[in-house]
Amino acid sequence: MKPVRSLFLSALFLLTLLGAFLWLSPQLPAHVAVHWNAQGQINGYATPIRAVVTPMIIMAVLGLLTVALPAISPRGFEITPFVSVFVVIMLAVQAFVLITALGILLNAAGHPIGKLVTRMLPLGVLLMIIGNYMGKLRKNFFAGIRTPWTIVNDEVWERTHRLAGWLFMLAGLVVVAVSLMGASMLFSVGAMLAAALIPAVYSYFVYRRVERNH
Known part of the structure; x- marks a missing residue:
């Protein structure tokens, strides 16, 4: 897949998270657990808005970098020879951010599947x-x-x-x-x-x- 075409999937990831947030927002508490320590204990909270905006920004930046980095690679270190592999990895990282964010929202809304993700x-x-x-x-x-x-x-x-x-x-x-x-x-x-x-x-x-x- 060419880097530019990956932007369509990046946009789809963003819309999916936004749609899930709008669907789950009536069930979300005022503060959402967003971070856990090595023992699995909650040690970080955020407002629902922050819990969804932060991963959306991360996914958007990763989507733009997927297009920008191959274009700015210096001579002798070009990404072009393995650009399809690079795109797959970058999309996988974006999907990871999406699934983690969805898991956090589902967990906060009381859905059991959210616990596996977190x-x-x-x-x-x-x-x-x-x-x-x-x-x-x-x-x-x-x-x-x-x-x-x-x-x-x-x-x-x-x-x-x-x-x-x-x-x-x-x-x-x-x-x-x-x-x-x-x-x-x-x-x-x-x-x-x-x-x-x-x-x-x-x-x-x-x-x-x-x-x-x-």
Whole structure:
């Protein structure tokens, strides 16, 4: 899909959230729970208006970046060769924001399905989607594991992202399982940190090995 065409889906996401808000607004309390700690306890509230406007702004910005970033990529780091993968990932992130916002509204309105969403289930699915496409990303400044060693060497980039793809998939499975079982979110946080940090450290050692062989 071309970046410009993705704007239609971005607009659809915005209209869906707005429509859900208008439908649920009579059932919403004066303050809506919008944030939970690692133990699953509520530690943040917002007005219903703020709870819907904030994610709408985030989705709108992501939709615009989907079009803008491929256009401004510098020579040698163009997004164009893998633009369809980039668009899918950006749309997946927007869908994640949409589903999370819908879950927050449904949870506040007393619908049981909202509890699954607020326990990071959508985040687990997003991690698996990103992991599935991670290996198809090519060297760029905007998406992927961008360390000094992946940016300067194509082989390091490719090997790091192959590993990252598997780790993101595994972390996503852990987050989904933890969400469905109702276990402590600390397991999810640990899995996500590992998926983010291990590839970054790995890229350094791969770089050293590649440079020695050259």
